[in-house]
Amino acid sequence: MTDRDPAIVIEGLCKRYGEKRALDGFDLTVGAGTVQGLLGPNGAGKTTAVRIMSTLLRPDGGRVEVAGADVRTRAAEVRARIGLLGQNAAVDEELGGRQNLEMFGRLHHLGARRAGARADELLARFGLADAGSKAVAKYSGGMRRRLDLAASLIRRPRVLFLDEPTTGLDPRGRAEVWDAVRSLVDGGTTVLLTTQYLEEADQLADRIAVIDRGRVVAEGTADELKSRTGGDRIDVVLRDAAQLARVAALLPGEVRMDEDRRMVSAAVADRTAALTGTVRALAAAGIEAEDIALRRPTLDEAFLHLTKGAAA
Amino acid sequence: MSAIHDTDTAPAAGSRLGWAVADSWTMTRRELAHWARRPAQVVVGLLFPVMMLLMFGFLIGGGRGVDGDFRAYLVPGMLTMTMAFGLEATMLAVTQDLGKGVVDRFRSMPMNSGAVLVGRSVADMLQSAVGLLVMTAVGYAVGWRWHEGYASFLGALGLLLLLRFAMLWIGIHLAMVAGTPDMVQAVQILVWPVGFLSNAIASPASMPPWLGAVVEWNPLSATATAVRGLFGNPGAGGDSWAAAHAGLLAVAWPVALVAVFFPLAVKRFRDLGR
Ligand SMILES: Nc1ncnc2c1ncn2[C@@H]1O[C@H](COP(=O)(O)OP(=O)(O)OP(=O)(O)O)[C@@H](O)[C@H]1O
Numbered sequence: 001m002t003d004r005d006p007a008i009v010i011e012g013l014c015k016r017y018g019e020k021r022a023l024d025g026f027d028l029t030v031g032a033g034t035v036q037g038l039l040g041p042n043g044a045g046k047t048t049a050v051r052i053m054s055t056l057l058r059p060d061g062g063r064v065e066v067a068g069a070d071v072r073t074r075a076a077e078v079r080a081r082i083g084l085l086g087q088n089a090a091v092d093e094e095l096g097g098r099q100n101l102e103m104f105g106r107l108h109h110l111g112a113r114r115a116g117a118r119a120d121e122l123l124a125r126f127g128l129a130d131a132g133s134k135a136v137a138k139y140s141g142g143m144r145r146r147l148d149l150a151a152s153l154i155r156r157p158r159v160l161f162l163d164e165p166t167t168g169l170d171p172r173g174r175a176e177v178w179d180a181v182r183s184l185v186d187g188g189t190t191v192l193l194t195t196q197y198l199e200e201a202d203q204l205a206d207r208i209a210v211i212d213r214g215r216v217v218a219e220g221t222a223d224e225l226k227s228r229t230g231g232d233r234i235d236v237v238l239r240d241a242a243q244l245a246r247v248a249a250l251l252p253g254e255v256r257m258d259e260d261r262r263m264v265s266a267a268v269a270d271r272t273a274a275l276t277g278t279v280r281a282l283a284a285a286g287i288e289a290e291d292i293a294l295r296r297p298t299l300d301e302a303f304l305h306l307t308k309g310a311a312a
Numbered sequence: 313m314s315a316i317h318d319t320d321t322a323p324a325a326g327s328r329l330g331w332a333v334a335d336s337w338t339m340t341r342r343e344l345a346h347w348a349r350r351p352a353q354v355v356v357g358l359l360f361p362v363m364m365l366l367m368f369g370f371l372i373g374g375g376r377g378v379d380g381d382f383r384a385y386l387v388p389g390m391l392t393m394t395m396a397f398g399l400e401a402t403m404l405a406v407t408q409d410l411g412k413g414v415v416d417r418f419r420s421m422p423m424n425s426g427a428v429l430v431g432r433s434v435a436d437m438l439q440s441a442v443g444l445l446v447m448t449a450v451g452y453a454v455g456w457r458w459h460e461g462y463a464s465f466l467g468a469l470g471l472l473l474l475l476r477f478a479m480l481w482i483g484i485h486l487a488m489v490a491g492t493p494d495m496v497q498a499v500q501i502l503v504w505p506v507g508f509l510s511n512a513i514a515s516p517a518s519m520p521p522w523l524g525a526v527v528e529w530n531p532l533s534a535t536a537t538a539v540r541g542l543f544g545n546p547g548a549g550g551d552s553w554a555a556a557h558a559g560l561l562a563v564a565w566p567v568a569l570v571a572v573f574f575p576l577a578v579k580r581f582r583d584l585g586r
């Protein structure tokens with residue numbers, strides 16, 4: 001495998017649970033050293049895909065290659081090259097944090113001494129040094145998640161899977177995880193990340209795949225996905241909600257009204273022309289605006305647009 | 313971050329067995345560490361069979377149809393029964409473990425895939441060996457004796473642990489078939505009649521002939537009878553083939569059970585992702 005080869009190649013992946021098709025012709029290619037976001041509503045198949053890529057689950061059909069090895073036929077090699085932070089905590093709750101990391105180090109065949117040293121290093125790095133001997137069952141949710149992440153980094157993996165890494169974390173915990181991910185990526189690790197937080201995908205991911213009902217429905221950079229939702233918009237916030245309809249009539253193109261926020265929003269093609277045109281039209285009609293803003297669609301809007309009609 | 317870079321040291325073929333042993337030992341240490349964190353539960357686990365022994369020996373009194381010294385008859389029977397009921401402890405531990413996320417981590421790591429099960433079995437065997445020693449010590453304290461020397465004594469412990477080993481793999485397999493801890497409880501209830509339908513605490517001579525035959529062929533009865541012989545304690549008697557060849561059956565039964573359930577359990581574990 002060279003550095004230019006993709007880190008993950010998935011073609012026509014299928015997985016069924018009884019009658020339920022969790023993955024149904026899932027295709028994805030992830031470039032080495034990039035961060036790939038996986039977005040999708042609940043039940044879209046994100047966790048199923050991650051479990052297959054990390055050799056925990058056998059696919060029913062299709063081809064999955066991770067770090068240059070097929071997950072079905074060369075699982076041992078895949079396991080030596082990946083790290084996994086699953087959706088649910090995957091540490092031994094009864095043991096202490098240090099005991100956990102040391103055990104995983106031994107199972108990664110570091111040998112007793114290196115495993116111990118690595119455990120201390122990771123505990124310090126994730127701010128868990130003081131809690132090292134405390135049973136994990138007594139950890140807070142954030143501490144547990146950090147320990148879990150530390151456990152997926154015992155050997156620096158070539159490909160790291162993060163299934164909703166920051167769900168349930170406070171903003172500080174979230175920022176810590178993000179920092180850890182960024183520094184790994186700087187070191188050349190490929191990251192595949194599923195998340196419910198669009199901001200997280202926007203912040204971390206180079207490319208985002210939106211998945212719905214077991215297949216990828218859109219793929220691209222955050223900007224590409226946003227523009228696919230239908231370009232820029234102009235938002236006009238009024239002092240007086242009674243004037244909403246009048247303003248809506250003044251604006252060209254497809255217009256949305258939001259009574260609660262006293263806002264009219266319209267799709268625009270030419271940003272500058274739309275801005276000057278709107279200001280003039282409002283002045284001519286004698287309507288006072290509280291705020292006028294041009295903006296790109298948010299990833300939330302893109303997400304809702306792309307997964308429209310999904311039975312969550 | 314000072315990283316450990318050699319991300320894909322695939323073990324050479326020759327060292328694979330070495331790693332399998334090392335991984336199994338790591339998994340055994342994990343169980344020992346669990347015990348160290350809940351000593352009270354370990355002590356209760358050891359004392360429960362002792363309590364049963366004392367209860368049957370002193371409160372409930374003589375067994376049905378047993379001639380002579382009941383306690384001399386009872387102690388080997390209770391040792392046998394304790395080994396058999398180890399099945400429950402194994403089942404419970406395995407289902408609880410498989411329900412935890414940590415098994416996912418084990419399965420996604422480059423470790424030997426059987427080590428999780430081997431670790432469980434070594435730990436359970438260690439606990440059972442300690443349990444046997446505690447029970448024989450208590451038996452000794454209440455007047456039970458063995459009469460055939462140390463070699464026979466060790467032979468008897470060996471037969472008991474062999475039975476435990478068979479129960480272990482049955483337990484691991486049933487736990488994976490049952491899946492959830494609730495289902496385990498249902499299976500556990502079935503262990504009791506099997507345990508008591510043996511000559512562990514009563515003599516088949518006192519039972520209706522059809523029941524007596526079932527009891528004599530019970531693997532527990534074979535072990536109990538063979539162990540009584542090795543200790544020089546009074547036996548259940550009987551002139552059936554099974555009673556006459558108890559020593560042979562005490563080896564054959566567990567070996568056959570392991571031969572069936574060990575591969576089934578390992579296959580189940582390997583197929584967890586299917
Ligand atoms: N073990 C299972 N047995 C049966 N059905 C399952 C199982 N695991 C997942 N499913 C189903 O497969 C589909 C995909 O589930 P999956 O967990 O992959 O979704 P997800 O995108 O990770 O959802 P979430 O955002 O809620 O984590 C869902 O409809 C789910 O109900």
Ligand SMILES: [Mg+2]
Pocket residue numbers: 046047048087163
């Ligand atoms: Mg999920």
